[in-house]
Amino acid sequence: MAEDDQVEVKFRLFDGTDIGPNKYDPSTTVGSLKETILLRWPQDKEIVPKTINDVKLINAGKILENNRTLAESRVPVGELPGGVITMHVVVRPPVYDKNNEKQLANAPKQHRCACSIL
Helix, strand or coil, X not given: CCHHHCEEEEEECCCCCEEEEEEECCCCEHHHHHHHHHHCCCCCCXXXXXXXXXXXXXXXXXXXXXXXXXXXXXXXXXXXXXCEEEEEEEECCXXXXXXXXXXXXXXXXXXXXXXXCC
16 A cells, blocks of 8 residues: 555543654554554553553544454545644543452541631
C-alpha cells in the first residue's frame, strides 16, 4: 500500500501526554492499535493497563470497537489531508474482587481531604 494511503494517528493519554504520531494502514484493527499502545505505554505512569480490554479508544466522541478497522472508525468530517488524527485513551480502573475489598478495608487509611465546596 502506498505511503499516501496510510493514516497518521497519535494517542492522547489521560494526563495529556501523547504516544506517537505514527502511520498505520487503514486496514489496521482497533485491537491492533490497542496492542501498540500497550507496548509503547510510558513506564513512569502510575496507571498501567494490563490488556487491550483495559483500554478504550475514543475518536470524535465515539468509543471504537476492537474488531473494526481504522478505515471504518475514521470520521471524515473536518479531517485535513495529511493531518494527524488524535484518539483519546481511557484506562479502565482495576476491578477488585471480594478478597481484595476485605484487604483494602483492613489496610491503614490514607489521609484524605474532607472539604466541601459550597
